[in-house]
Amino acid sequence: MYQQLKEKLWSFIVHNNPDLMFNLQDDYRVTEYLETKVSQVMPTAMKLLEQGKEGYAILELCMNEMTAELKPSRYHYIAALVKEEFPEEFVRLREAGLLSYETVNLVDHCKETFDVSGFCEQNFSDKIIKEQITGKILDYFKQAK
Structure with missing residues (x-):
């Protein structure tokens, strides 16, 4: 799930926040940024897993949490x-x-x-x-x- 969240977050950034994408690339901070954001949301993901939520629902809820500050584009x-x-x-x-x-x-x-x-x-x-x-x-x- 960790890797899926990283990939989905990066895809979201590329499509909705190219300015952030370029800044992260220029500063060589893409991996650091993605890992920080995903690590912050993992406790939520684990809690939802324990509650028996479906994988797609967990991904969606975690994505909403990770991208809240990036909206609107x-x-x-x-x-x-x-x-x-x-x-x-x-x-x-x-x-x-x-x-x-x-x-x-x-x-x-x-x-x-x-x-x-x-x-x-x-x-x-x-x-x-x-x-x-x-x-x-x-x-x-x-x-x-």
């Missing part, structure tokens, strides 16, 4: 904002093969705004946060020109 939030608010820039970046790269850079550029606003699933649709992040994206694109 800042990467997907910014990608959607760029597509919606800056369609010409979106097309230009996509056609140049830079969309993923620049979206990761934008997540880093907007990190302080996300942190200060307490960006989470409960305020994911907040208009003020959207305006603040959109402003930061605009600043980024202006600086890049």
Whole structure:
């Protein structure tokens, strides 16, 4: 189960948090991060096993616990904002093969705004946060020109 959780967590990160994936790879901390997160959830997994829960249910509950702080995806939030608010820039970046790269850079550029606003699933649709992040994206694109 330990290895399954590591693999599922890494897959989740790759698909939903590429910014974290690149940072972990740059710092050579992928294994350390995955092992720490899985080790933290193993007591829960063992308790659920003792209660007779099915393997798939244990994996799902443990994944929810391990990924709670990674939701919602800042990467997907910014990608959607760029597509919606800056369609010409979106097309230009996509056609140049830079969309993923620049979206990761934008997540880093907007990190302080996300942190200060307490960006989470409960305020994911907040208009003020959207305006603040959109402003930061605009600043980024202006600086890049």
